[in-house]
Amino acid sequence: MKPLVVIGFLGSTLDASAFQPSRWERWRPTVSLVMNEDLRVDRLILLHGSPHRRLAEFVAADIASVSPETRVELRVIDFANPWDFEEVYGKLLDFARGQALDPEVEDCLIHITTGTHVVQICLFLLTEARYLPGRLLQTSPRKRERGPLGTWSVIDLDLSRYDSIATRFAVARAEGTSFLKSGIETRSAAFNRMIDEIEQVALRSRAPILLMGPTGAGKSHLARRIFELKRQKHQVGGAFVEVNCATLRGDGAMSALFGHRKGAFTGAVADRPGLLRAADKGMLFLDEIGELGLDEQAMILRAIEDRRFLPVGSDREVESDFQLIAGTNRDLGDAVARRAFRDDLLARLNLWTFALPGLAQRREDVEPNLDYELDRFAEREGEHVSFNREARTRYLAFATGPEASWPGNFRDLAASVTRMATLSPKGRIDLDCVEAEIARLGRLWSGQAAQPAADLRAVLPAEAVAALDPFDRVQLAEVVRVCRASRSLSEAGRALFAVSRTRRASANDADRLRKYLARFGLDWTAITDG
Structure with a gap:
């Protein structure tokens, strides 16, 4: 049998008693738990607040006297307001994420008899979402019998019935040194240096930033993080406006970007402010800027330099004070040589240019991004899914080797993780699931290899x-x-x-x-x- 670990709160009322021999005549849930002959507890993680430290130590001593094989680990968790759902859930989530609990090594039971109602609900949600990979344990005194012994029962949740509950309360907290990396502990030294530089530029400059890199390398995500960083520092007050320039075609491109006056052309039944106006006091992200026509490029250049531009059909200029981030997967220098991109606009964008490498060039970052995508899945779906050891080793060996081309970069990785997590309803990705996903990726990528x-x-x-x-x-x-x-x-x-x-x-x-x-x-x- 695998060792058994139990996690539970000290009962400040039910576990409390006068420090007299008479305490053994009454049922105390935490002490009685280890007195059951049919429930061997190898490790007990006993949570308690600082004011109850003496009681926790006293209960631990009683446990040692009746069950010397049980190792008691006292952990302090203090709540400013134990009835504040957000605070309680957040601190228990932090606790759960800090535990190295492996269900393949030891069984885990979550004792929910003690603690406030808010604590019990939060423990339920964390167990249901598999942040605590175990089952719920309920204890009670024996009916019509006095004495220290009680009864116990295990609640094995049908997790598929409660996904929407955990989703409402799951809070993803960015961890790590860099806000722009979304808390991902990236290992590529070159990438980390680049992100540090981008962070400095973002906070100390309002000049345009050009992000270059292949599709799926994370340009859109990074642009939004730059905006959120500046908003946290109160450097922007407006909105983040994202435009995929590849979707702007023909006469509609001018109108979409710069707005138009009513009656400017057929179908212009009302004034339209345009996307540049929407980004006033905020940030404008022009993704795939190399797809813009030359006329739109000329007006964008003027809008960057003078903060002024002319809406379609208007004889009066309007103003918009925004910071520009541009993204492209093209070689803009080559586009200038082909006269498909304005050299003066490139010169204006080229002050701060950063080339984001694809996933194939950052294979050491596959593993931390794998964990990040699993966390994102848990946040979206309310279910914590993980790999077993053999499956994780196999997937990482494939994902970091030359066999994996990752043409879609981090989008490919995100889709891959989502598929495996979705197809593992028990919350554990096994080797068969990984092998099926590797074969699926091979089929998908073979269809993309026709464009060398x-x-x-x-x-x-x-x-x-x-x-x-x-x-x-x-x-x-x-x-x-x-x-x-x-x-x-x-x-x-x-x-x-x-x-x-x-x-x-x-x-x-x-x-x-x-x-x-x-x-x-x-x-x-x-x-x-x-």
């Missing part, structure tokens, strides 16, 4: 990519993908020549790969830095 030019444009000029035969383009794109997913040239060579190397007496995969890349004017540094 996108990877090649990161390491070769556009004209060099266009000059490649389709055969070479596909092959080289796969080589680039594996290289960028590997930690060294040797590791990439082993992955690329995994079959043929077994048929050779000696294998120098790194040299073989180096010579292949040289045919296209590439080397390891050009690919990994690109």
Whole structure:
């Protein structure tokens, strides 16, 4: 049998008694709990407030005298107002998150007989949501019998019936050193340095910020966190307005961004303030700014520099004082060369430019982001889901290895975690679930591999990519993908020549790969830095 740990509050009334031998003639829930012959308690975590420390120590001594095999751990939790639901739930949630409880190692029971009604409800919710991975324990005195012995019963919740309850009270608290990382303890030194710099810039400058990076790298999320950081510091008073410029097309783009006057064109039945006006005193995030037309770019430039612009159909300028964050997954320098993007606008945006790496370039951050996505699932669905040890090891080995390309970056990871958590109704992701998800990702990604030019444009000029035969383009794109997913040239060579190397007496995969890349004017540094 696995060891048993019980978590419960000291009963300031029911457990209290005169410190006399007569106390053994009455039922005390915490002491009586360990006196049941059919319930062996190996560890008792006894929660109590500071004013009841002496009583807690006295009860612990009584437990030691009747059940020496039970180890009592006294934990202090103080509530300013024990009837304040938010305070009680928040402090108990912090306690639960700080416990290293593994249901595969020890069984856990949550004693809800003692404590205030608010405490009992919160313990129920935390157990139901699996923040406390155990079952509820209820004790009571024996009917028509006096004495210290009582009865006990275990409540095994049907967790699927109560999801909406926990969702109402689940509070996700950002942990970690950086607000912009949403409390995620990221391990990439280069990424952490970049985030520290962005944080300094955000708090000390109102100049435009340009976030570059592939789709799904987190540009939108980071832009919103920058806004929330500045709002906390009372540096912005307006709204956060997010615009995906790829959705703005034709005549409607001008109207959507800058507004219009009634009657400016067919269908303009009323004045429209526009998105730039909506961002007044706040922040405007123009995602995929490279998709804007040249006319819109010219007006955006004037709005940034002068805080003024002309709505469609109006002869009077309007003002809007906003800070701009722009996002793009394109090479804007290349767009300028092709005359698809204004060089003066790029020069204005280029003061603070930050390139967000994709997930494949931050494989050491897969594990902390995996935990973050599990917390997000718990917040959304009101159910705490975790991996068993074998399943977690297998998933991380796949997710951090060259086999995982993560073309959708953190969106891919979020979707993957959501699928596994949803398909694990018992709250535990097992090895079979992980293997099924790995196979699913393989099928999804194989359908996206038919567009190799996108990877090649990161390491070769556009004209060099266009000059490649389709055969070479596909092959080289796969080589680039594996290289960028590997930690060294040797590791990439082993992955690329995994079959043929077994048929050779000696294998120098790194040299073989180096010579292949040289045919296209590439080397390891050009690919990994690109």
